[in-house]
Amino acid sequence: MSSPLGQRLLKAADRLEEAFMIVALTFMTVLTVVQVVLRYVFQTGFVWSLEATTYTFAWFVLIGMSYGVRTEAHITVDLVTSRLGPRGARVFAWVALACALAYCALMIYGSSLFVDRLLALGTNARDLPLPRWVLTGVMPIAFALLALRLIQAARPVLFPGRKAADAQ
Amino acid sequence: MTAAFLVAALFVLLFLRVPIAISLGLSAVLTMLLFAEQSLVALAQRFFSALQVYPLLAIPFFILAGALMTTGGVAKRMIAFANALVGHFRGGLAMAALLACALFAAVSGSSPATVVAVGSIMIGGMARSGYSREFAAGLICNAGTLGILIPPSIVMVVYGAVTETSIGDLFIAGVVPGLMLTAMLMVAVALLARRLGLPRQPRADWRTVLRTGRDAIWGLLLIVIILGGIYSGVFTPTEAAAVSAAYAFFIAVFVYRDVGFKEIPKVIAEAAKVTAMLMFIIGNAYLFAFVLTTEQVPQMMSAWITDLGLPPWAFLIVLNLLLLAAGSFMEATSVVLIFAPIMFPIAVALGIDPVHLGIIMTVNMEIGMITPPVGLNLFVTSGISQLPVTKVIRAAMPWLVVLLAALVIVTYVPWVSLVLPRALG
Numbered sequence: 001m002s003s004p005l006g007q008r009l010l011k012a013a014d015r016l017e018e019a020f021m022i023v024a025l026t027f028m029t030v031l032t033v034v035q036v037v038l039r040y041v042f043q044t045g046f047v048w049s050l051e052a053t054t055y056t057f058a059w060f061v062l063i064g065m066s067y068g069v070r071t072e073a074h075i076t077v078d079l080v081t082s083r084l085g086p087r088g089a090r091v092f093a094w095v096a097l098a099c100a101l102a103y104c105a106l107m108i109y110g111s112s113l114f115v116d117r118l119l120a121l122g123t124n125a126r127d128l129p130l131p132r133w134v135l136t137g138v139m140p141i142a143f144a145l146l147a148l149r150l151i152q153a154a155r156p157v158l159f160p161g162r163k164a165a166d167a168q
Numbered sequence: 169m170t171a172a173f174l175v176a177a178l179f180v181l182l183f184l185r186v187p188i189a190i191s192l193g194l195s196a197v198l199t200m201l202l203f204a205e206q207s208l209v210a211l212a213q214r215f216f217s218a219l220q221v222y223p224l225l226a227i228p229f230f231i232l233a234g235a236l237m238t239t240g241g242v243a244k245r246m247i248a249f250a251n252a253l254v255g256h257f258r259g260g261l262a263m264a265a266l267l268a269c270a271l272f273a274a275v276s277g278s279s280p281a282t283v284v285a286v287g288s289i290m291i292g293g294m295a296r297s298g299y300s301r302e303f304a305a306g307l308i309c310n311a312g313t314l315g316i317l318i319p320p321s322i323v324m325v326v327y328g329a330v331t332e333t334s335i336g337d338l339f340i341a342g343v344v345p346g347l348m349l350t351a352m353l354m355v356a357v358a359l360l361a362r363r364l365g366l367p368r369q370p371r372a373d374w375r376t377v378l379r380t381g382r383d384a385i386w387g388l389l390l391i392v393i394i395l396g397g398i399y400s401g402v403f404t405p406t407e408a409a410a411v412s413a414a415y416a417f418f419i420a421v422f423v424y425r426d427v428g429f430k431e432i433p434k435v436i437a438e439a440a441k442v443t444a445m446l447m448f449i450i451g452n453a454y455l456f457a458f459v460l461t462t463e464q465v466p467q468m469m470s471a472w473i474t475d476l477g478l479p480p481w482a483f484l485i486v487l488n489l490l491l492l493a494a495g496s497f498m499e500a501t502s503v504v505l506i507f508a509p510i511m512f513p514i515a516v517a518l519g520i521d522p523v524h525l526g527i528i529m530t531v532n533m534e535i536g537m538i539t540p541p542v543g544l545n546l547f548v549t550s551g552i553s554q555l556p557v558t559k560v561i562r563a564a565m566p567w568l569v570v571l572l573a574a575l576v577i578v579t580y581v582p583w584v585s586l587v588l589p590r591a592l593g
Contacts, residue, residue, distance in 0.1 A: 021437060028225065030414075032410035077497065096184045099186045107211075110209055110212035113209045
C-alpha cells in the first residue's frame with residue numbers, strides 16, 4: 001500500500017469518511033431543528049423526518065466506528081501495557097488485534113444474516129420509501145471497514161521495523 | 169455461570185487493551201455463542217436498534233453544542249465573568265475557574281468537554297498567576313465533573329432512555345445537587361487558599377462585572393432555552409439538544425464572531441469524533457445489557473438483594489460501592505446502561521424515587537470520571553495541562569473527599585434531588 005496510487009486512494013477514503021461524518025451530523029441537527037420550527041411556526045412537518053434522523057444516526061455511528069480508530073478516539077484501559085517492555089507490548093497488541101478482528105468477523109456474520117433476513121422479507125421502512133435491507137445494509141460494510149482500520153492502525157506497533165521504510 | 173463468564177471475558181479483554189467498546193461487544197457475543205440460545209442475528213438487530221433510540225440522539229447534539237461553545241468564545245466569556253465576580257477573594261482565580269466550570273456545565277452535557285472548555289484557558293492562566301500547575305489541573309479535573317450533574321447531562325439522557333424516566337425531571341433534579349457541589353468545592357478552595365496563601369486579584373469594579381455579565385449572557389441563556397423548552401413541553405430533550413447546537417452555532421458565528429464559517433467543519437468533525445466514540449461504546453453496552461437480560465441476571469440480582477432484606481439505606485451503600493467500582497473501570501454511559509436495568513426495579517421496590525436514583529448514579533459517574541484506570545477527565549486534563557496522567561491523578565485525588573461527601577448527601581437526603589422536580593409538579 002506504499003505505492004503513490006494506494007496512498008492517494010487511502011487519503012481520498014479518509015477525506016470521504018470525514019466528510020460523511022460532518023455531513024451526517026449537520027443533517028441530523030438541521031433536520032431536527034427544522035422539524036421544531038415547522039411544528040410551531042407552520043403547524044406542519046415531514047412524516048419521514050424522524051425516521052430519516054434515526055437512520056442517519058445509525059449510519060453515522062457505524063461509519064464513526066472506523067473513523068474513531070483513525071482519529072484515535074477509542075478508549076482503552078491501560079493497566080499493564082505501560083509496564084511491559086516493547087516485546088511484551090507487541091505481544092499484547094497482537095492478541096488485542098486478534099480479539100478485535102474476531103469481534104468484527106462475528107458482527108459481519110451476524111449483521112449479514114440480519115440484512116439477508118430483511119432482504120427476504122422485502123419490507124419497506126415505516127415512513128421512508130426505502131427497503132429496510134438497504135437501510136441496514138451498511139452494517140456489515142461498516143464492521144468490515146472497522147476491521148481494515150484496526151489493521152491499519154496496528155501496523156506500526158506490530159511491525160515496528162517497517163515504519164521507517166513506509167515513511168520513505 | 170453464564171454471567172460470570174460474561175464479566176470475566178469483559179475484564180480479560182479490557183486487560184488486554186482491547187478498546188472498551190469492543191470488549192463489551194465481544195464478551196457479549198462470545199457469551200451468547202457459548203451459552204445462550206439467542207442467535208447472532210438477534211445481537212446484530214439489537215445493535216442496530218440501539219443506534220436508533222431517539223432520546224440518545226440528544227448526545228451528538230449536546231456534544232456539538234459544547235464544541236461550538238468552546239471554540240465559539242462562550243467559555244472564554246464565562247471565565248471572564250466568573251473572574252470579575254470572585255477574582256478578588258483569596259484564591260480568586262481558582263474560585264473563578266471553579267465557577268466557570270459550573271457555568272459551562274449549564275450549557276454542556278459532558279464532563280470532559282467542560283474540563284477542556286475551562287481548563288485549556290485557566291490551567292495556563294493560573295500557572296502564570298502563581299498557582300502550581302498541579303493545583304490548577306487537580307481542581308479543574310474535579311470541577312469539570314459538574315458537566316454531567318448540572319443540566320444538560322449525557323449521563324442523565326442515557327439513564328432516562330434506559331429506565332424511561334423523564335429526562336426533563338432528571339435535568340431539573342440535577343440543579344440543586346449541582347449548586348450544592350459547586351458551593352462545597354468553593355468552600356474547599358477558600359479554606360485551602362488561606363492555608364496555602366494563594367494570591368488574590370484586584371477587585372473588578374461593578375462596571376466590569378456588568379460588562380462581562382452582559383457578554384456571557386448569550387451563553388447562559390441557553391440553559392433557560394433547554395430547561396424552559398423541555399419543561400413547558402415546547403420540545404423533547406432531543407429537540408432541545410438540536411436547538412442548543414443551532415443556537416451555539418448562531419452565537420459563535422454571528423454574535424461573538426470568534427469563529428469563521430471556514431472553521432465550522434473542523435469543530436463539527438471534532439464533535440463527530442467524540443460522539444462516534446461514545447455511541448460505539450453505548451451500542452456495545454446495549455449488547456452486554458441484552459445478554460444480561462436474556463440470562464435473567466437483573467431478575468436474579470433483584471430477587472437476591474430483596475431476599476437479603478436490606479433496608480433502603482443499606483441497599484444504597486451496596487449500590488454506591490458497586491457503582492464506584494464499576495465507574496473506575498468503565499466509561500460512565502456504559503455503566504449506567506448496564507447497571508440501571510439491574511438497580512432500577514430493586515430501588516423502586518424499596519420506595520426510592522427513580523429520579524433520585526438517577527441523580528445518585530450521576531454523582532457516582534462524576535467520581536468515576538476522576539478515578540483511574542478509566543477516568544476520562546484525568547486523560548483530558550493531562551492532555552491540556554501537559555502533565556503526565558500520574559501527576560494529574562495525584563493532584564485530583566485530594567478533591568475526591570469533597571465529591572464523596574456530596575455523594576453521601578445526595579444519596580441520603582433525597583430532598584436535595586427531588587425538591588425542584590416536585591415543586592414544579
